[in-house]
Amino acid sequence: MAEYAIICLAALAAGVLNAMAGGGTLITYPALLFALPGGSLADANKVLANTTSTVSLFPGSFSAAWGYRHELRAVSHWVRLLFWPSVVGGLIGSLLVTRLPESWFAALVPWLILTATLLFMLQPTIARLTGIGRPHAEPRAVAKVGVVVFQLVVAIYGGYFGGGIGILMLSALALMGLSDIHQMNAAKTILAGLMNGISAAVFITEGKVVWPYAAAMAVSAILGGYLGARVSRRVPREVVRWVVVAIGLTLAAKFFYERWE
Numbered sequence: 001m002a003e004y005a006i007i008c009l010a011a012l013a014a015g016v017l018n019a020m021a022g023g024g025t026l027i028t029y030p031a032l033l034f035a036l037p038g039g040s041l042a043d044a045n046k047v048l049a050n051t052t053s054t055v056s057l058f059p060g061s062f063s064a065a066w067g068y069r070h071e072l073r074a075v076s077h078w079v080r081l082l083f084w085p086s087v088v089g090g091l092i093g094s095l096l097v098t099r100l101p102e103s104w105f106a107a108l109v110p111w112l113i114l115t116a117t118l119l120f121m122l123q124p125t126i127a128r129l130t131g132i133g134r135p136h137a138e139p140r141a142v143a144k145v146g147v148v149v150f151q152l153v154v155a156i157y158g159g160y161f162g163g164g165i166g167i168l169m170l171s172a173l174a175l176m177g178l179s180d181i182h183q184m185n186a187a188k189t190i191l192a193g194l195m196n197g198i199s200a201a202v203f204i205t206e207g208k209v210v211w212p213y214a215a216a217m218a219v220s221a222i223l224g225g226y227l228g229a230r231v232s233r234r235v236p237r238e239v240v241r242w243v244v245v246a247i248g249l250t251l252a253a254k255f256f257y258e259r260w261e
Contacts, residue, residue: 015224093159
């Protein structure tokens with residue numbers, strides 16, 4: 001019961017985080033590693049924790065989207081533009097997880113967690129550099145092609161691991177001229193749901209899901225996603241950001257130590 005309580009609380013927090021900006025994987029991934037028999041030392045567990053986390057969190061994207069349903073109308077054309085890059089990239093990334101040796105993923109885990117943590121930590125800087133919050137003209141066709149390619153790369157990374165995709169997508173949306181953070185979050189939640197949804201389908205088909213954990217966490221993630229969309233205007237994000245950053249850096253250090261001790 002203690003294990004279920006921990007993973008469900010982690011999924012609830014992850015749903016809230018993903019609705020606000022991202023970083024939820026940095027909460028659910030270590031919680032699942034704690035719950036799985038054998039812990040973080042088994043390469044197979046590192047894959048299972050990743051795949052089960054994806055399956056459990058993706059329904060939360062759509063509950064968050066429901067919370068942003070009024071903002072979605074304004075960004076529906078951007079969602080249509082980035083629909084196929086999100087789906088195709090998510091498919092490629094998830095197939096890399098299931099087709100490549102588990103030892104490869106285990107070797108990349110510290111780097112993936114460190115990358116996701118740094119992206120989350122640098123979110124304000126990235127926002128300034130990409131112009132999040134500052135409206136500008138809609139980009140030309142060439143720039144749109146670049147954003148589509150960028151979204152494909154983000155989706156491949158998202159299908160493979162998923163941590164940090166939120167801030168990457170927010171940056172891309174800012175470059176396209178969006179300035180309303182709530183509209184951007186609305187588009188981001190739908191696109192994240194698409195790439196995670198196709199990844200979840202692959203992981204389910206390949207039998208890479210611990211269902212007792214995934215089912216319990218999905219309920220919590222759905223609730224967290226809706227709550228995150230509703231309270232995102234009132235939560236002090238700096239406090240949340242630095243708690244997640246501390247967790248991520250600690251995890252990265254732990255996994256680097258395990259790999260090289």
